Amino acid sequence: MFTTKRVPFTILFPFTWRAVLLFLSYSFLICFLYDEMDWKFLAIPFVPVATIGTAVAFYVGFKNNSSYDRLWEARRIWGSITNASRSWAIMVLDYISTQHSAHTLTDSELQQIRKDLIYRHLAYITALRVQLRQKPVWELHHNPAHEVVERIEAFRQCSLDKELSRFLPLNEIESLIRHPNPATFLMRQQSAQLRDLRENGLLSDFHHVDLERMLVEFYNQQGACERIKSFPFPRQYAFFSYVFTWLFIFVLPYGLLTEMAKVGNWHVWLTVPFFTIIAWIFNTMEIVGDTSENPFENSINDVPMTAICRNIEIDLRDMLAETDLPKRVQAINNILM
């Protein structure tokens, strides 16, 4: 996530320089052919070009809208994970009780059980985050939105086992990462521990089901993330938005020529800056949507999952009355991951 109100030129530059150079050369070439080589036939009327422009603006607008919805839904899901994590913590802390239990447990034994459930939860959100960012959606595709992030050392993805070592003992991690979906399996383990607690009388049937319902909630949010990750914006829509935009940019200068030539002779050269401005606007619209559609890609427009996970960790460990809380994650070069 980019965090300042204005996007500085240094961020903009890698996204646009290639296209701008292309627009300048393309329109320069056409003006040269028209004016110097006297290829007057290059000029075509502007009105049909404007018709394409309107249709393309519609279509790109639709794509932008949908990309934004995907991004916003992704952020909403991680908001829900935050809420549910806090709820999980107060439930774990206040539902487990020796009231109806035949066993007698010391306070520190009880506290250890609670800590286990909460730390395994922190491991869960960590695993989910790493899994989501690990595999790119498009294997061979690479763009400036990724490069900007990859250039920053601190954003290098750690391996899952290293990230988990803060919350789980090593032997558990080793068996865990052999499962096809570690995050899913961590929830499975939470459920197994809840069953134990119930069988030992530390949870009433009623409280047991209520806690299990929280696991269902986590599965729902996890599944929602995986759905966004594994079902990119449908290609039939996204690809043609790209094609239409470039078709429009391709025919645009011929239309501009005519209009500019109407005003005066050397005015045709104004086609160059004007074409570049219009083409840049349409191309930028396209790119804005394109780089926002996948919010879990280790790219500049990612949902800041690392920061969210840290905030959850701070809140939950504060509830456990721990005092050596970690610091909040800060933006680096105005990028928060």
Next chain:
Amino acid sequence: MFTTKRVPFTILFPFTWRAVLLFLSYSFLICFLYDEMDWKFLAIPFVPVATIGTAVAFYVGFKNNSSYDRLWEARRIWGSITNASRSWAIMVLDYISTQHSAHTLTDSELQQIRKDLIYRHLAYITALRVQLRQKPVWELHHNPAHEVVERIEAFRQCSLDKELSRFLPLNEIESLIRHPNPATFLMRQQSAQLRDLRENGLLSDFHHVDLERMLVEFYNQQGACERIKSFPFPRQYAFFSYVFTWLFIFVLPYGLLTEMAKVGNWHVWLTVPFFTIIAWIFNTMEIVGDTSENPFENSINDVPMTAICRNIEIDLRDMLAETDLPKRVQAINNILM
């Protein structure tokens, strides 16, 4: 689902070659009549044509939007089925308990009960998938979106009984497929087994109702799929989008003639490429919406149900501690089903 960022020409070609050929011939004919036969009366002003263009772009945009919503909702439903399946599994594994039961069951007997409930669930999602893809919405309608898929051997639909044989004994399958809606009946059987478990004291009333609520959730998701399948995008909206687009394409070249003739004499022939580009854009917009509206059709834009079902199978069998897990489904020719 198409899985690469760019749609290659080999996929595009079957969708567009007929239309492009038509556009070329139609505009060529008109130019010929105008320029060679001197039928100057063919030229009409472009402005009213542009008015139609704007209205049509609106209307097609609305159709595309709605088709996308249908597709996205379909994917969301299958995401929910994934989530609920995982939840079903942890509940089945951890709710059924001999704690309050008069009966004594061995661990392996208990495990068998759990496996029954989970395997019947895998049979359920398989049955749902096959049912959704079996019957086409439009009996006599056939388009390239289907042909592309049908050409690939691996995507041939198996019969329901063959698909189910991996999860259910043969005799059960035989009686099952005689019911009007096998998927619905499988849930009915789950419910019956839950009742047995409750009556034998293996489920408390409270856990019983909570598991039954999961069956309600599956009925909700199944019904949502069937609703999308049996209620296509309303014809009054979809059909006129098609009619308006072609009316616009029909009148477009006459308007272009006038504009092109303004620039110079032989420029009228530029009507051919220009008309083809504009017509192709509008026609493609129409087709994109049209091929996306039905997401359970065994066509290229299908929700990848086969892959999703396999992922659920892997997750659930992993939870059952099975180790010979099947592989994930891979895309063939960049198509994931």
Next chain:
Amino acid sequence: MFTTKRVPFTILFPFTWRAVLLFLSYSFLICFLYDEMDWKFLAIPFVPVATIGTAVAFYVGFKNNSSYDRLWEARRIWGSITNASRSWAIMVLDYISTQHSAHTLTDSELQQIRKDLIYRHLAYITALRVQLRQKPVWELHHNPAHEVVERIEAFRQCSLDKELSRFLPLNEIESLIRHPNPATFLMRQQSAQLRDLRENGLLSDFHHVDLERMLVEFYNQQGACERIKSFPFPRQYAFFSYVFTWLFIFVLPYGLLTEMAKVGNWHVWLTVPFFTIIAWIFNTMEIVGDTSENPFENSINDVPMTAICRNIEIDLRDMLAETDLPKRVQAINNILM
């Protein structure tokens, strides 16, 4: 619901012939006055007319969008009724149990109770369907969307008591139809029977509340239908969409005259076909929205409630292990009701 991909001319004709005739005569008259009577003052510039056109296209687009949302919501509600009906059936079949009851009931007595609850439910959805279709929203309004349906004998609405006789004894029906809202009262009776079952120990408190929650769900869906029925698309929006469209159609030919006259003398007569095409597109857009806004009107764009009710009946009676199941409802003249 219309069920084929293409709308045939026989369906289109009653909707459009009057308007097309009007468009032809109106534009013919204007051309005649301009060209033969030499009323040259009739020609006005096209550009302001195009401005109206854009604004109207926006407004009509908004109306179409909203009408579609109403239709889709209506279909979604009936989808939910289907899902809830199936859930109701498995709950009725598996919740009612003699486990905790002092009474001893034979299996067939139990089965009769279950059948009562399920058959009364089938009566409920039938009553809801008939109630929704009985009274038109606009008393004196009549359009081709209704005529097309009314011409087909099989779509004639039966009286409520006749329809209910398949599911309820006659004496119950008689007292039922005296209530102000029979469907609401049927749910009231379901609730009363559930209380009896609870008081006789055939339902635990917990299962009782869960079943009652299903009745709440049915009231929610019923209320949603009644809301759509009794609150048509607000007149302030719908009516002006109609007025603006016709104002646009009214001024359109004068603007076209000017444009056509620019090209050549007798070209003004091209105003007739061109005006007719543009006017037809705008008028058709308006009509599409207008005929779709009320989905429970016994008209061609109705949600196919009869078919949905039949499907529910088949599923539920199959669950009761009945074997003489009725057939699915088929479309007649491509219309499914």
Next chain:
Amino acid sequence: MFTTKRVPFTILFPFTWRAVLLFLSYSFLICFLYDEMDWKFLAIPFVPVATIGTAVAFYVGFKNNSSYDRLWEARRIWGSITNASRSWAIMVLDYISTQHSAHTLTDSELQQIRKDLIYRHLAYITALRVQLRQKPVWELHHNPAHEVVERIEAFRQCSLDKELSRFLPLNEIESLIRHPNPATFLMRQQSAQLRDLRENGLLSDFHHVDLERMLVEFYNQQGACERIKSFPFPRQYAFFSYVFTWLFIFVLPYGLLTEMAKVGNWHVWLTVPFFTIIAWIFNTMEIVGDTSENPFENSINDVPMTAICRNIEIDLRDMLAETDLPKRVQAINNILM
């Protein structure tokens, strides 16, 4: 709510006569200055005016969309109140039972308890309705949408105590209306009675919580109404829609002059009818949104709360087996309140 398909002229007139008169005079004045005073400089090109027109149409469209959403949400809330009221009634009738109670109550005592809970609920929806309509959102603002309603005697708002006297004893009303929010307090009283019933063993814990959940639902719906009432469509959006529309109307005739003058000399006078039509369409669009944004204002576009409350009363008293049911509320002058 206006209830006929076509809005008659008598309703339209008060909304539009002032504006139409203004449009006519304004454009007449401009034409007079241009044609008679020869102020030719008044004519400016139309194209930039059209650009404003498109932008304004977008903006007004957005406002209309949002206003409609507010209106539709308001109607949806009152639909939910209807549904929840019916559910409240069947729960009150069938949950309260002497089964587990030490007390013995006669049937008529039980019935009185049920009647109390249902009549207090009818008082609640009445109080909510009156509260919503009592205070206008804009103290000093008054428009035809209100005048049309205020002219009709039957729509005069009664005071809250008079309306409540049909459902509550006088002494209760007196203490009730002293509270800051009577509707909120009525729910408080329902909750207190539920506690009494539970403490007297007439409600199991489980049924108690389920009934209390219905009170939560009513608070949710009430709060949703109050939110719409107290948070009008944000001024920054609504006000500029009004300003932009009138700016467009202000500059429009100068642009039309040029276009009309192109055709012929006296054609400039056609500016008057044309300007009036375009200005009327844009102004009407603006007004349609503006009069629909507040659905609880005692104005012509109100959600028909009086009719809905009456329908709930009929349904609930029918469930209580009462026979002297009131009549449904009828529209007066095609307005249903």
Next chain:
Amino acid sequence: MFTTKRVPFTILFPFTWRAVLLFLSYSFLICFLYDEMDWKFLAIPFVPVATIGTAVAFYVGFKNNSSYDRLWEARRIWGSITNASRSWAIMVLDYISTQHSAHTLTDSELQQIRKDLIYRHLAYITALRVQLRQKPVWELHHNPAHEVVERIEAFRQCSLDKELSRFLPLNEIESLIRHPNPATFLMRQQSAQLRDLRENGLLSDFHHVDLERMLVEFYNQQGACERIKSFPFPRQYAFFSYVFTWLFIFVLPYGLLTEMAKVGNWHVWLTVPFFTIIAWIFNTMEIVGDTSENPFENSINDVPMTAICRNIEIDLRDMLAETDLPKRVQAINNILM
């Protein structure tokens, strides 16, 4: 929140005077160069400029829509907090009971417990409000939407501890504000007190879980506020809306020159007022969206959280039968905070 129907000039002025001055000078300069310096080459055709205008209007419209959605969602969340607070109050008042308790508590002891839970809740919503308004989203960014509010003494933000002192004892506040998120911790304390009540038999398991569910609801709403606060409208979308608007404004006067020059010589000076009107409309559209996107910023478009908190306080203390209720918050200079 601004509270009158029309926005007065005094509010508008600080937002627009700089831009209007800039527009006037810029266009004056261009006209001067064209007309006096005879730089005729400055005039370029208007049509391509109009194409940019349409695309920009689309894009800004999208931004406005999204900003409005954020604002409306924020208001909706605080509506839900109101509803849930009322529900919390009736539950606290009527769920806690000595019915099943071994302890005997006097009525005033019980009442004190209830008051504690309700006052701590009032502290919670206060803490949430102060936290949301404390830290700005953009550290160094400042605009008139904030200045208008900051000029009013009564809107100065108090420190959290001072605000909380009305509801909590001082020692509790001191320990509270040391936690990383005081609002989150207050809910933690509510949960701990609920556990105590359950362990002392003052809450049945069932009522305990139901009250805990309300805490989950509060965490959900709190998290939703924090999500809107910490995830501003994505920069890639918002920033380019700003850039495109100003690019359009930048090229607009050159296009207007040509059109105005067509009409007559000195008409070029009409570029100044016309340009200013069009530029002002587009710029205002942009600003409206920009100042509405962050609804918790202590700015003029804030959700009126102070007023909502006060209303909740009045309702809840009225339910506690307190009589010295505070007054509702009034708007100052038509601004309600």
